[in-house]
């Protein structure tokens with residue numbers, strides 16, 4: 155994908171592609187800064203000056219823009235910069251992709267999937283959330299949607315923004331077909347940059363391609379292959395979050411991973 159493929163900020167093409175002014179304004183800024191891409195701090199400053207946006211609004215805007223354009227967070231010295239590189243491989247239609255019927259079905263649960271609060275008893279507003287974000291390859295299918303209250307949705311957005319610098323690694327890990335491999339590669343990716351892997355992210359990535367009833371079991375099974383990790387619990391904003399820190403890993407077996415784990419388990423029992 156060549157850079158020339160990017161539409162000019164003032165072109166009709168862009169106006170048709172991005173119908174929202176706030177997205178076009180962000181695009182124009184990133185387009186201008188292609189040669190020296192901005193950090194998130196600079197993007198936020200720009201958006202605050204331009205339309206008085208809050209940080210979390212801007213973070214969401216950046217993610218939304220990725221439905222149309224390749225915009226990876228690239229390491230540059232000690233910071234990450236956001237480089238507009240071309241068009242997204244599959245142009246997704248974002249929120250417009252969820253039909254009113256599906257939206258209604260998701261919201262018919264009438265309860266936040268995370269905290270359990272309801273509009274009638276707790277007077278919260280429910281929003282449709284993507285369990286796996288678009289930018290990680292999540293779809294608009296109903297299986298990937300859930301109702302979240304405004305507060306939980308806001309917290310989730312903030313949490314996912316903090317993972318932006320790892321997006322490339324996360325995306326690479328999610329591409330594997332086998333759940334053990336997705337989990338293992340993700341742990342390795344976090345380990346490589348010296349960061350503990352949030353269990354929330356492991357759970358989401360484990361369930362990509364096929365839902366995992368018990369992804370923690372898949373993690374324990376990695377130990378059969380010579381992998382090991384520590385579980386770390388931290389209190390953040392009054393909530394306990396779990397993290398995993400990889401302490402040992404091994405090459406993947408030649409054949410089917412699940413079959414190899416079964417074989418080793420049987421061999422152990424026979425001894």
Ligand SMILES: [Zn+2]
Nearest residue numbers: 266269303306
């Ligand atoms: Zn909630």
